[in-house]
Amino acid sequence: MDDQKIVHLLKTDPDKGIGYIMSQYGGLLMHLVQNTGIMAREDQEECISDILYHVWRKTKLYDENKSSFKTWLILLARGCSVDYIRKHKKLIKSIPLETLEDLKGIKGEERLVDILDLLQQLPYPDHEIFFKRFIMGQKPATIAKELELSVDNVYKRIQRGRDTLKQLIEQEGF
Numbered sequence: 001m002d003d004q005k006i007v008h009l010l011k012t013d014p015d016k017g018i019g020y021i022m023s024q025y026g027g028l029l030m031h032l033v034q035n036t037g038i039m040a041r042e043d044q045e046e047c048i049s050d051i052l053y054h055v056w057r058k059t060k061l062y063d064e065n066k067s068s069f070k071t072w073l074i075l076l077a078r079g080c081s082v083d084y085i086r087k088h089k090k091l092i093k094s095i096p097l098e099t100l101e102d103l104k105g106i107k108g109e110e111r112l113v114d115i116l117d118l119l120q121q122l123p124y125p126d127h128e129i130f131f132k133r134f135i136m137g138q139k140p141a142t143i144a145k146e147l148e149l150s151v152d153n154v155y156k157r158i159q160r161g162r163d164t165l166k167q168l169i170e171q172e173g174f
Contacts, residue, residue, distance in 0.1 A: 001020050001024065003064075003068065003069035003070065004064070004069075005020075006020050006021060006024070006069065007059060007062060007064070007069060010055070010056060010059040011059055011060075014056050017056075017059075018052050018055070018056065021052065021055065021073070022052075025070070025073060026048075028070075028073075028074070028077075029048050029051060029073075029077050030044060030048065032074065032077045032078060032081060033047050033048060033051075033077070033081050036078070036081035036082060036084075036085060037085060038081060038084065038085060043084075043088070046084075047080065047081055047084040050080050050083075050084060051076065051077045051080045051081070054076055054080055055073065055076060058076065118165055118168045118169065119131065119165070121168060122161050122164060122165070125147050125149070125157070126157050126160070126161045126164075128143075128147060129143055129147070129154055129157050129158060129161065130158070130161055132146070133154075133158065140154045140155060140158075
């Protein structure tokens, strides 16, 4: 189905229009949401629901002379995804839990928020290294290049940072 028909359906029969959007652009929407940093499946689905709601509400604002429907949808989806992260503070879901394996016993989202707060207590550039490595998922070599450090120094700082985090966790009574 072409984009003009989808827009027409959104205006006349929103349920069918949303269904066609999902069949034609569902994979793209999921990819955009994941690339924004929303990693939990339930959060991805909720964000896509928010996107579809905004598409339905803002269909009247779509102007085919300014952009294609796909471009408009991508921009709207990107904005909704970023808003979702800001609103729900779910970026922490992108932390690979196995990288924090030394911090066993910490479970749940609330604890991860606390860990992010603890990361801020690490000195520079250690908190940058932890953020880039464990939240952004960058490789140590990339981090070393960006921060103008040696790769060995990055690994050493990660190890020292883990030790510091363990001490901070014990002090905070986790």
